[in-house]
Amino acid sequence: MELSLTTEVRMVKGVGPQRAELLAKRGIHTLEDLLGYLPFRYEDRIHFSNIRDLQPGGTYTVRARVMSGSAVPSSVRYRKHDAIYHLLVQDSTGSLPCKFFHGGYLEGRLKPGQLLVLHGKVEVDRLRPARIEMVNPQMELLRGEEMDSTEVGRIVPIYEAIGMFGSRAIRRAVYGTHFPPPDESLDALNAFRSPAQQRLVFEEFFLFQLSLGLNRRAIRRENAIAFAVREERIREALKRILPFKPTSAQKRVLAEIAADLERPVPMNRLLQGDVGSGKTIVALEAAVIAIENGCQAALMAPTEILAVQHFLSARRILSRVGYRVELLISGLNPSEKAAARERVRTGEAQLVIGTHALIEEDVQFNRLGFVCIDEQHRFGVLQRKRLMDKAAVHGIAPHVLVLTATPIPRTLSLTLYGDLDVSLLDELPPGRTPIVTRISSQQNLPGVWGFFGREVAAGRQAYIVYPVIEETKLELKAAIKEFARLSKEVFPKLRLGLLHGRLSSDEKEEVMQGFRRNEIQVLVATTVIEVGVDVPNATVMVVEHAERFGLAQLHQLRGRIGRGEEKSYCILIAPTRMSDEARLRLETMVRTTNGFEIAETDLQLRGPGEFFGTRQHGDLGFDVANPLRDRGLLELARREAFQLVEDTNQGPLLQQILGALPAHWQRRYHLARVG
Numbered sequence: 001m002e003l004s005l006t007t008e009v010r011m012v013k014g015v016g017p018q019r020a021e022l023l024a025k026r027g028i029h030t031l032e033d034l035l036g037y038l039p040f041r042y043e044d045r046i047h048f049s050n051i052r053d054l055q056p057g058g059t060y061t062v063r064a065r066v067m068s069g070s071a072v073p074s075s076v077r078y079r080k081h082d083a084i085y086h087l088l089v090q091d092s093t094g095s096l097p098c099k100f101f102h103g104g105y106l107e108g109r110l111k112p113g114q115l116l117v118l119h120g121k122v123e124v125d126r127l128r129p130a131r132i133e134m135v136n137p138q139m140e141l142l143r144g145e146e147m148d149s150t151e152v153g154r155i156v157p158i159y160e161a162i163g164m165f166g167s168r169a170i171r172r173a174v175y176g177t178h179f180p181p182p183d184e185s186l187d188a189l190n191a192f193r194s195p196a197q198q199r200l201v202f203e204e205f206f207l208f209q210l211s212l213g214l215n216r217r218a219i220r221r222e223n224a225i226a227f228a229v230r231e232e233r234i235r236e237a238l239k240r241i242l243p244f245k246p247t248s249a250q251k252r253v254l255a256e257i258a259a260d261l262e263r264p265v266p267m268n269r270l271l272q273g274d275v276g277s278g279k280t281i282v283a284l285e286a287a288v289i290a291i292e293n294g295c296q297a298a299l300m301a302p303t304e305i306l307a308v309q310h311f312l313s314a315r316r317i318l319s320r321v322g323y324r325v326e327l328l329i330s331g332l333n334p335s336e337k338a339a340a341r342e343r344v345r346t347g348e349a350q351l352v353i354g355t356h357a358l359i360e361e362d363v364q365f366n367r368l369g370f371v372c373i374d375e376q377h378r379f380g381v382l383q384r385k386r387l388m389d390k391a392a393v394h395g396i397a398p399h400v401l402v403l404t405a406t407p408i409p410r411t412l413s414l415t416l417y418g419d420l421d422v423s424l425l426d427e428l429p430p431g432r433t434p435i436v437t438r439i440s441s442q443q444n445l446p447g448v449w450g451f452f453g454r455e456v457a458a459g460r461q462a463y464i465v466y467p468v469i470e471e472t473k474l475e476l477k478a479a480i481k482e483f484a485r486l487s488k489e490v491f492p493k494l495r496l497g498l499l500h501g502r503l504s505s506d507e508k509e510e511v512m513q514g515f516r517r518n519e520i521q522v523l524v525a526t527t528v529i530e531v532g533v534d535v536p537n538a539t540v541m542v543v544e545h546a547e548r549f550g551l552a553q554l555h556q557l558r559g560r561i562g563r564g565e566e567k568s569y570c571i572l573i574a575p576t577r578m579s580d581e582a583r584l585r586l587e588t589m590v591r592t593t594n595g596f597e598i599a600e601t602d603l604q605l606r607g608p609g610e611f612f613g614t615r616q617h618g619d620l621g622f623d624v625a626n627p628l629r630d631r632g633l634l635e636l637a638r639r640e641a642f643q644l645v646e647d648t649n650q651g652p653l654l655q656q657i658l659g660a661l662p663a664h665w666q667r668r669y670h671l672a673r674v675g
């Protein structure tokens with residue numbers, strides 16, 4: 001059959017309908033898409049290591065034959081998938097034991113004499129320290145007919161399996177394309193530094209930056225309402241709402257925002273400021289300017305808890321100037337919701353605060369002039385766009401301010417927020433005492449609870465955070481059960497509340513209200529409190545199983561305390577034995593409260609995809625490029641792309657590039673539409 005780039009993958013030899021379905025879930029539809037699914041590393045299968053030469057701590061690829069193999073249950077309670085599979089292999093220089101955790105599925109699959117390629121880390125056998133073993137290696141069985149060039153005798157591409165579609169099958173399906181020339185350096189390949197890879201990385205960055213550049217240009221060409229910001233009555237209104245003296249950073253940022261709002265071009269600005277730096281009031285000030293100019297303002301928050309909190313504080317603060325503030329969340333009952341929407345439509349509601357409910361199909365605004373998106377990292381770029389489109393119905397584009405507490409190193413902000421201007425709130429409000437953070441253990445819990453009880457008895461409030469809502473077989477303490485136990489056995493005299501994601505909106509709101517009013521002294525919660533919750537009287541936080549949480553998450557969680565003038569304490573409960581990475585995370589938390597420092601460490605530990613948590617959004621997941629590893633190319637691609645967009649003489653070239661783009665790029669970045 002003739003293959004072309006647009007051939008459907010199921011027609012490709014070695015794929016077929018079932019695998020095609022798996023591939024479709026990953027967005028791979030055509031042969032071109034499949035070719036774009038690149039190997040994540042390469043293995044040298046020209047030079048295999050001799051078993052005799054293996055050293056503990058090293059990672060090796062060996063070619064060896066099966067001697068014997070068997071599954072052994074890993075615990076007394078035998079569960080088949082839990083079994084450890086022990087495999088013994090040999091080459092001409094010696095034999096090597098291998099161990100596969102959860103290897104029960106291998107039982108009966110391997111026969112003595114079969115030839116395998118094994119790739120993995122060699123470690124000292126814990127029980128017999130004189131011996132070494134390979135632990136959880138990647139393994140491929142070489143069948144007779146596969147002794148050909150796709151498997152051995154060359155540098156071989158290794159893919160992340162897609163469901164049951166394993167690395168070898170993918171390799172065979174794309175045979176030809178991803179096999180580097182034999183003289184290519186393995187190190188260069190694995191560092192993504194070979195010329196072919198650099199070319200692909202550049203393409204990915206370039207097209208992404210092109211879409212940002214075009215987006216930015218499109219926004220700049222739109223009309224926005226130029227607000228009056230200097231008039232006396234507006235200054236008066238701003239002065240009246242301020243519940244405290246703004247920090248100089250807040251003043252500077254407001255001036256930057258006001259300068260944008262004065263222009264007939266939409267503001268498109270990111271306000272970056274660490275947890276607790278006081279972003280909310282700045283957003284409300286901008287809303288006041290919009291409202292005083294006869295426009296509506298909207299504030300979108302990522303969770304209902306946060307939306308309600310913003311609603312309550314905005315209503316309190318703005319009541320001094322008599323504005324009508326509206327709440328729009330999906331938890332409202334149908335008649336409330338209809339009434340709220342009606343007030344939004346007629347313009348009676350001047351500031352509208354809500355969740356995703358704001359961008360639902362049938363919500364209509366009335367002269368929406370200013371939009372603020374809180375904790376932007378929780379939303380995708382597309383959601384931001386949808387809120388902007390809501391305003392654009394009347395031919396005017398809104399001024400947009402997005403808030404984020406995720407501190408981002410410059411190269412990465414170029415990727416995530418590359419089309420925005422950036423303001424920085426780099427100062428905490430005065431009178432904050434630094435939070436004391438300590439690591440402790442289950443064994444010390446009685447002591448921890450003693451201290452905890454004394455703080456609460458002295459009038460403070462506190463959080464206790466658990467990683468899960470209900471018990472799982474992972475033997476983690478769970479919020480529901482611990483809430484019951486703590487209420488009864490540990491703190492019978494204190495008023496405890498329970499908050500987790502499975503409560504209804506009303507239930508959540510009731511608990512939060514109780515906590516805000518200090519009727520609940522101790523909030524037992526899951527990570528639902530992670531973003532934005534602001535109860536300044538809460539000064540103590542205990543995080544159980546802290547080793548299970550990511551750094552960014554711990555930083556956000558800890559940001560719930562240290563918001564008032566009282567000294568705050570964060571106690572991280574973790575086992576005495578944990579992975580090096582977990583220990584590094586917790587020690588980082590103890591060492592610093594600086595969000596930038598924490599973000600840098602986090603980024604080193606996790607890589608950018610995980611860091612942004614954007615994999616699931618799919619709007620930033622690069623296939624080949626890695627903004628951290630390929631910083632230089634990212635900067636270059638940005639310069640080139642922005643130059644191309646801004647240079648009017650290059651218009652025809654730009655059109656030509658957009659016209660020639662492969663379909664998957666157009667889909668991904670909406671380039672065709674934007675252009």
Ligand code: ADP
Pocket residue numbers: 244245246247250273274275276277278279280281405429430532534536563
């Ligand atoms: P974040 O930047 O994390 O969203 P918030 O806007 O919730 O922070 O502000 C954190 C706390 O600090 C709130 O209780 C807020 O009222 C208070 N705050 C903000 N700015 C100031 C200020 N200039 N002086 C005193 N308190 C402030």
Ligand code: MG
Pocket residue numbers: 279280374532
């Ligand atoms: Mg906030």
